[in-house]
Amino acid sequence: MAMLTAPNQTVQADSGTTYTYRRFGRAGGTPVVFLQCFRGNIDIWDPALVDDIAAEREVILFDASGVGGSTGQVPTTVRDFARDAIAFIDALALTTVDLFGFSLGGFVAQSVVLQRPHLVRRLILAGTGPQGGRGFHAWSEETRGHAYREAQDAEDLLYLFFAPTEESRAKGMEYVGRIFTRQEDRDAPTTLAVRDAQAEAIVDWGIPSAALLDRLAAIQQPTLVANGNHDILVPTANSYLLAGHLPNAELIIYPNANHGFLFQYPHEFAGEVNRFLSAA
Known part of the structure; x- marks a missing residue:
């Protein structure tokens, strides 16, 4: 089973929330729980990335x-998003998981x-930054225009996730094609209320504080920190901050890449993730 064929499932938590999720891949080890980005649902994840990881371990995607x-x-806060994930x-x-946090999901993973240190075995922080980090408390007017647009399209994704080069944008269009390959049983789209609540959480997390x-x-x-070399949403300097302050971290920076480096280099990054998660 792969991301494009895994069924949407539901589970009800003690809080009363009924969560939508997909769970597939090679069972038997520690499952990897994915925490997604601003305005993303399950279908924002790249099948090329996720399926490569699922070939070696069980993956869980959820809303x-x-x-x-x-x-x-x-x-409306990262702390409450984390409580929600727990x-x-x-x-x-599940009593032990690995966490893969992308962007806002990386804030949540931290x-x-x-909050629950014994729950997490290994941590992957992609295109993200620490609380109190640099340069993402207030995005530029152009970036806000693309990130907050009521009805986003491919051009918004290309601007926000990929570098303004022919090569990177071409990889971006391939990504857009992959995430819209699944036609049946797609996840429900996110709403403007989701946008506004998540934006509040991001702004609060991004207030600078050394x-x-x-x-x-x-x-x-053990933590794998990775980013593109020119992230405009959570500037790449924040990946260096994470790698420098986390006691047991390694850092990978991808060239000619923006916030969505993991979708520009899906197979390469999946290989690094599998290597990292399989380490003794």
């Missing part, structure tokens, strides 16, 4: 409360580890 096909109220993981009766970087010392798990 937070109020996002996509999940019920409930959308959280509620979903608990509903599946908060999950800080003192908050000290929190990263509490994350002892």
Whole structure:
């Protein structure tokens, strides 16, 4: 089973939220729970990336409360998004997971580890940054125009996720084609209420504060930090901050790439993820 054929499933948590999720891949080891980006639902994930990872381990993609096909109220802080993720993981009766956090999902992944440190074995932080980091508290007017547009299209994704080069944009169009390959049983689209709640969480997390970087010392798990060399949403400097302050981190920076480097280099990054998750 692969991402394009895995059925949408549901599970109800003690909180009352009914979460929509897909679970597939090679079972038997520690499952990888994916935490997605601003305005993303399950179908934002690149099948080329996820299926390569699923060939070696079980993957779980899900919508937070109020996002996509999940019920409930959308959280408005990263801390509450993390509590929400923990509620979903608990509903599946999982006691140990690996976390793959992209963008906002990377903020959430850090908060999950800080709130429930013994739940997480290994951590992947892609295109993301620490609380109190640099340059993402207030996006530029042009970036906001693309990120907040009521009805986003391929051009918005290309601007936000890919570098303004012919090669990167071509890879971006391939990504757009892959994420729209699935026609049946797609996830529900995200709403403007989701956009606004998540934007509130991002702005709060992004208030600059060097003192908050000290929190990263509490994350002892092996961590893979990765980004493109020109991330305009969570500037690449934040990946260096993460790698420098996390006690057990490695860093990979991809060339000619923006926030969506993991969709520009899906097979290459999946290979790094599998290598990292399989390490002793």
